Amino acid sequence: MDKETMLAKLDGIENLPTLPVMVQQIQKLINSPNSSMNQIGALISKDQAIAARVVRLVNSAFYGLGRKVSSIPQAIVVLGLNTVKNLVTGVSVIRMFETTDKASIFNRDMFWLHSLGCAMGARLIAKSMGRSEPEDYFLAGLLHDIGVLILDQFFHDEFISVLKHANDATIEYHTAEQKVLGLTHCEVGAIVAEKWKIPDFLIQTMRYHHTSINENPEINCDIINIVHIADVAATNTGLHMGFNEEKKNYFEYALAATGIKQSAIDDAFGVVEKEIKVLKAEWGL
Ligand SMILES: [Fe+2]
Ligand SMILES: [Fe+2]
Incomplete structure (x- = not known):
C-alpha cells in the first residue's frame, strides 16, 4: 500500500476511535472566561466511568497525596485543573484502545510499559529541570506512539508487513514503516489525533518525536525534545515496544537544547525502573 492509498484509507475509516465529546467540552470550558471550576468538575463527573478512574488515579501512589480525594471537584482543588484535564484525556484515549476485535501480533503490555516509562521519565526529567507543567510532559509521553496502536488495529496486514520487514532487514521499526508504507506511526497518530481536538503539543509530539526539528516557534520543541x-532512554532501559530492541541514540541537539545531562536521565530512569509496574497497575493497563 502506498502513501496516497494509506492516507485515503485513513481519511475514510468510519469507525476510527473517537474521544468522548466531554474531552473537547472541557477544553472549551477552560478557554472560556465565564466558566467556573465547578462547571468543569460537574462536566467530568457526568461521565462516571472516566470520573471514577481519574479519582482512583489521583489517589494512587504516583501523586502521593496526604489525604484521599473522593470526587472530581476535590481532585481539581488538590491537583489543579491542568493535571485533572490531562488525566481525563489520558484515561479517555486509553479506553478507546482497550477493546479490540483483532488479535494483536505484538505485545500490548510491552507497548504500554514503553509508553508509561516514557511518560514517567519525561515528567521526572521535566520536574528536575524546573519546567512548569510536568504533567503535560507525562501525557505527551503516554500518547507519543499511539499511531502504532492505530496501525495495529486498522492497518493490520500492513502493520505485519512492517514488522516483518524491520525484522528481515534488521532496521529500526519506524524506518521500516517509511519503506513499506511511505509514512510512519508519527503521521498516522497525528492525523487521527487531529480529529480528537486535543491540545496541539500532544499532536506535535506524536508527529515529531522521531524527527530532527528544533527551531520552530509554532511548535513546543521542549516537550518534543524531552519526550x-x-x-530513547525507556527503550535503552529495556522498556521497548517489544519489536525494536536495538539500543537507540539521542538526537544531539535535543540534549543541547534542553540542557539535560546524562546523569539526570539516569536518575529519572532509576525511579522509572523501580515504579513502572505499580504505575501500570494504577492506570489499569
Ligand atoms: Fe516510543
Ligand atoms: Fe515512536
Missing part, C-alpha cells in the same frame, strides 16, 4: 529523550 524524545525519554523515549
Whole structure:
C-alpha cells in the first residue's frame, strides 16, 4: 500500500476511535472566561466511568497525596485543573484502545510499559529541570506512539508487513514503516489525533518525536525534545515496544537544547525502573 492509498484509507475509516465529546467540552470550558471550576468538575463527573478512574488515579501512589480525594471537584482543588484535564484525556484515549476485535501480533503490555516509562521519565526529567507543567510532559509521553496502536488495529496486514520487514532487514521499526508504507506511526497518530481536538503539543509530539526539528516557534520543541529523550532512554532501559530492541541514540541537539545531562536521565530512569509496574497497575493497563 502506498502513501496516497494509506492516507485515503485513513481519511475514510468510519469507525476510527473517537474521544468522548466531554474531552473537547472541557477544553472549551477552560478557554472560556465565564466558566467556573465547578462547571468543569460537574462536566467530568457526568461521565462516571472516566470520573471514577481519574479519582482512583489521583489517589494512587504516583501523586502521593496526604489525604484521599473522593470526587472530581476535590481532585481539581488538590491537583489543579491542568493535571485533572490531562488525566481525563489520558484515561479517555486509553479506553478507546482497550477493546479490540483483532488479535494483536505484538505485545500490548510491552507497548504500554514503553509508553508509561516514557511518560514517567519525561515528567521526572521535566520536574528536575524546573519546567512548569510536568504533567503535560507525562501525557505527551503516554500518547507519543499511539499511531502504532492505530496501525495495529486498522492497518493490520500492513502493520505485519512492517514488522516483518524491520525484522528481515534488521532496521529500526519506524524506518521500516517509511519503506513499506511511505509514512510512519508519527503521521498516522497525528492525523487521527487531529480529529480528537486535543491540545496541539500532544499532536506535535506524536508527529515529531522521531524527527530532527528544533527551531520552530509554532511548535513546543521542549516537550518534543524531552519526550524524545525519554523515549530513547525507556527503550535503552529495556522498556521497548517489544519489536525494536536495538539500543537507540539521542538526537544531539535535543540534549543541547534542553540542557539535560546524562546523569539526570539516569536518575529519572532509576525511579522509572523501580515504579513502572505499580504505575501500570494504577492506570489499569
Ligand atoms: Fe515512536
Ligand atoms: Fe516510543
